[in-house]
Amino acid sequence: MLENIREIFIKNIKLLGYTDKTITYLRLQNFYQALIYSTKSIETILEVIENILNNEIYFNDGINIVDAVNINQMLGDLLEAQENRDYILLADLYEMQLNPFVLSLQEMIISKETFTLDQSLYKKNIELILKKDFQLGEKLKKLDSPLTLLEEGYSVEYTSCGLMTLALFDNGKKYYLHSNGQILHEAGMLAREWFSNNISRYTVYGLGLGHHIIELMELDDSINITVYESDINVILLACAFVDLRQMISSDRVNLIYDPSFEKLSTCIKDLDAENRYIIHYPSLRNIKNINIREQLEDYFISYSSVNNQLHKLNNNFKKNIKIYDGYIESLKEMFKGKDLYIIAAGPSLDKNYKELKNLGKDVIILATGTVLKKLLSVGITPHYVIIIDANDGVYTQIKDINTKNIPLLYLSTVYYKIPEDYLGEKYLICQEGYKKAEEFASEHNYHLYQTGGSVSTTALDLGIQFECKRIIFLGLDLAYTNNQDHASGTASFNTVESNDLRQVEDIYGNMVGTSKNLDIYRKWIERRIKEVKNIEFIDATEGGAKIKGMKIKKLSECL
Known part of the structure; x- marks a missing residue:
């Protein structure tokens, strides 16, 4: 590649990084940051434009990309929009005119040139790692050339912006760790999603090619980031094909090679409120140890579930704490020493739920909201119903039924219309792990309860803390028995057809398919009951x- 074309290519990568941030901050109405990056964008354009015009013939090969009149008009429009403080138009001009032009230049260069390993950059990255982590640096130096990995299940490809993305193969299927398009935009979105003004330290699993780490460190020069990676080949490829010098040389970023996951396991045990644990999800698929992969995947699912619903949880909580009749622990004496039957909505419930009519008097039936209508339809009235879901779809569980004589146990973040419209008594539950509930409980001297992520696990924790004699579950399949997700006649009944299921042992010793979420609940239950004494746990x-x-x-054996 000619040096002047190489210079255009490299500066265009920098330019696209600036323009992406300009557009993002303009759309967010953060004009201070937007104008900083807009200025950098325009300065970079002016640095490279003469070189682009001088190579007009190179770029206009079969298609007219470079036109001096059009370029001057585009730059004039950008400057005018910025001067007029028309920030909507300015963002549009960057997004719809400048970026497509620069991307077309990059794509033309990629199509015409043969790219080889930049040995100089590769060596500089390795040298910096050696200075910071001698053992890791020595391991990397002893490996074969990164180019050999491209024939062994790794694929490095140029994206349209000129930066590299990384693809791997799993059972013959190709999957990517980064975008094929605007890779800096994707990395920036991830970084902004992870970033919080209240967090000073970030623990990240998954280096990939490092794009998301670089974007995260640029958001705030006071934060510290520790990156764990279990595949040394990924580290090698990142050193070979990405300029990591800023990241590696920073005293705010540590890269740790951890093939056994022992260092990561030790680290996450000691995390505090100022340290956020993040998983780069595409990197999970590259973990060969199935147990470890599932553990990290479980964490990712649990974290994402709460984080993605946080706004909804907060809105529900604000309303729910104003309308309860009593706090849940006021019912403890009603449960203590009794048999508690928790009725979940798994597909096996169809086998035996009608036998609940034969229960004696000194027991308590606690129905999950999903099965309430099914029980009532055959004349079984539970003593209590428990509902915890924050989404509005849960409302069907109480719609069009008379709930006046069935007390409701509801989580502080449940969909607010549930307690608002419920006809019977309403008892509030404050949960561990949700800051607003913890603060509210502390102010009122209320006890906190664990949820485990589901309504059945929440009910289990109530039964344990209320010191029930026996806790008997019905409908707790935690698997897709007969390819069904719920019992018939419940609020959520569907046939499951999927190859993406975990396989677990069923009560008969056979294997049965289950979802990642259901498997998380199963493991949580096993941990929760392991150390509990004086309560008999029965799966009926x-x-x-x-x-x-x-x-x-x-x-029938429990009755």
């Missing part, structure tokens, strides 16, 4: 996944 589901620590019985 008569189907579904095997839960360690629970006795397996038929419902």
Whole structure:
């Protein structure tokens, strides 16, 4: 590649990084930051434009990309919009005119040139790692050329902006760790999603090619980032094909090679409120150890579930704490020493739920909201119903039924219309792990309860803390028994057809498919009941996944 074309290519990468941030901050009405990056964008354009015009013939090969009149008009429009403080138009001009022009230049260069490993950049990256982590640097130096990896299940490709993306292969199927298009835009979105003004330290699993780490460190020069990566080949490829010098040389970023995950495991045990643990999700698929991959995947799912709903949780909480009749622990004496039957909505519930009519008087039936209508339809009235879901779809569980004589146990973040419209008594539950509930409980001297992520796990924690004699589950399949996700006649009944399921042992010793979420709940239950004494835990589901620590019985044997 000619040196002048190489210079255009490299400066265009920098330019696209600036323009992306300009557009983002303009759209967010953060005009201070936007104008900083807009100025950098225009300065970079002016640095490279003469070189572009001088190579007009190179770029206009079969298509007219470079036109001096059009370029001057575009730059004039940008400057005029910025001077007029028309920030909507300015963002549009960057997004719809300048960026497409620069991308077309990059794509033309990529199509015409043969790219080889930049040995100079590669060596500089390795040298910086050697200075910071001698052992890792020595390991990298002893590996074969990064180019050999491109024949061994790794693929490095140019994106349209000129930066590299990384693809891997899993059972013959190709998957990407970064975007094929505007890779800096994707990395910037991830970084802004992870970033918080209240967090000073970030622990990240998954280096990829480092784009998301560089974007995160640029958001705030006071934060510290520790990156864990288990595949040394990924580190090698990042050193070979990406300029990591800013990241590696910074005393705010540490890169840790951790093939056994022992260092990461130790680290996350000691995390505090100022340290955020983040998983780069595409990197999970490259973990060969299935147990470790599932553990990290479980964390990712649990974290994302709360984080993605936080605005909704906050709105529900604000309304729910104003309309309760009593706090949940006021019911403890009603539960203490009794048998608690928790009725979940798994597909095996169809086998035995009608036998609940034969229960004695000194027991408590706690129905999850999903099964309430099913029980009432056959004349079974539970003593309590528990609902925790924050989404409006949960409202169908109480719609068009008379709930006046069934007290409701509801989580502080449940969909606000549930307690608002409920006819019976309403008892509030404040949960661990949700800051507003913890603060409210502390102010009122209320006890906190664990949720485990589902309504059944929440009900289990209530039963344990209320010191029930026995806790008996029905409908707790935690698996897709007979390819069904719920019992018939419940608020959520569907047939499951998917190859993307985890396989777990069922109560009969066979394998059964389950979802990642259901598997998380199963593991949580096993941990929760492991150290509990003086309570007998019985799985009377008569189907579904095997839960360690629970006795397996038929419902008729428990009556």
